[in-house]
Amino acid sequence: MVALDADYFRELETPRIAVLSANLVAAVFPLMKLMPARYILDRAAAEGALRPGHRIVESTSGTFGMALALLAAARGYRLTLVTASSLIDAKYRARLEGIGARIIVTEDPDGNGDQVRRLQELQRIRSEEPHCFWPRQYDNPQNALSYAALAETLVRSMGRIDCLVGCVGSGGSLCGTGAFLRMIFPQMSIIAVDTHHSILFGQPVGRRLLRGLGNSLLPANLDHELVDEVHWVGAYPAFKGARDLLREHGIFQGPTSAAAALVARWIADSRPGARVAVIMPDEGHRYADTVFDDAWLASLPGWPGATPSKPRMLTTVEHASETEWTRFAWARRSLDQVRQAHSTH
């Protein structure tokens, strides 16, 4: 009899492949961040940098922390997560603490994620504790490398892929998957989905209502020169999209996935000959009391407002409101190149 592989995390990190239309395929994850978390911890353990009993410390807004917490609990590591008050709710915090994670919350009065203070706090912990392992999801190239598993899953079912759509937070999933797919399909378009007031593609920093994508710092795992087109999706169309996904396809995913789905469906409709893949990073349970609650939605100022059926094309990178959806032809340029092009106009 064959030995059983007692590693459920492998299954848990594997997305379902959902065909949404004739040319649109979604990789639907329960908890996508398990993919980089497991890969990074496996490598660290193999290299001796991480042993049972050691502490892991990371700055995270949620799902990467959940992935680390699940792995740490199962494998006997201690874990400290540094997050900001604008990013974490009591229930999610209780879930994390319930499996042994220690949570440090910074105040974040500006509601922008407070990355700078979170990283200062993280450095303090590292200096106090020897044998402290920091996965560095934003800058660790292993984050992007781990997504070969997603690229494999996609090509196994789809073969040729002409267009990849995904959200950007750390840059790991979109740039990792995108780079592996470009190795085989050099012409493939990569479409980045961001949100207003995220600095990733040059918008000014500010309070973000839609969480799980965007960033207030620039992570090294974001390789701008891979990106053909950027979409900024506001919170309102994303929230609405999450309800549509559940109603139309039975897919219960969070608003981040919905933002990606919104963009991907528009891309697939406007390029009928192209085979489009979209990454949906996490489930909707965390949003049961918000995005999936009509009363909560009704409490939003101006909800529901006009729903954009297509993005507004921008010629320069600029901020828009939470009801809006904009796009910009990034054309595989660096952030500096785009900024310079703006200043010469």
Place this chain on the structure above:
Amino acid sequence: MLAVASLSRNNEPLSLEGVGTAMAHHGELLQGVFEVGNGRLLRGLVTLPLPAMTSRATFIATRSTDITVRPHGRAKAGVAARLTLDHLAIAEGGAVDIVSDIPIGHGYGSSTADVVAVIRAVADAYSSHLQPSRISQLAVAAEKASDAIAFGEQALLFAQRQGVVLEHFGGALPPLLLVGFKTRDGLPIDTLNLPPPRYDQAEIQQFRVLRGLIAHAVRYQDATCLGRAATASARISQRHLPKEQFDQVLAIAEDAGACGVQVAHSGSLIGIIFDRTGKNLRRRAGRVAGLAKRLGFREVAFHQINDDGARW
């Protein structure tokens, strides 16, 4: 093949003779390192079989325990014969005779073809039929590493040093036309004494994507995807066992609308892969062959793979 087996009254073998054949290959579509569960990594490859070239072995049992091999110098074939006899619990030896039209040392898998042919010949002499998995394991035991040709035209990811199948892709490769050639400086390579390449993390991750693409290509008989996977593997191989003028080959293949380029990862063969069902195949393949000759590549030849009797 039917064995000639006639037994006397006291069960003494009078004359036992068996025949076995095995095909060549044209290097690999993919070669690298692959995860096999529990984080364990194994070297593996996807062979590109070449049924037109074969090794044919004859085995004649003798009463002595000695094993003789002709032509001289194919020691591994002798080891393979002994291992097969041991597996069949036969103490006696015999005479092995090999006739092969597979060139030695360029990545056509001449050595494995000889070994597999001999294993089949010995089994045949004793009216035994061995499964490809058993033949592969005997072949690995005889020559340290083996390719997947015991499985014939079946497409699979094969661990060449363990002789085990890592993934069966569920069928044969799609019909292909291959324009094959040898590099100009293509001296014979002693495959087994070549140090195995050390792949970095990024390459190992790339291999898993290519494995997925080949699985798709076999399942949906998609020559284009197969060619893309082969090209990517050949590019990685270029960092470890570089072939001269590889970039020119890539350019020729792209201009001709070929599916891709494959190489013998431990040999001097290069192949430009065409979809056998593509349009203007004769003109495009002919042009590619002419350009390859002009670049100085040697022994340019057309190989039909899984043509199913079709002509082109």
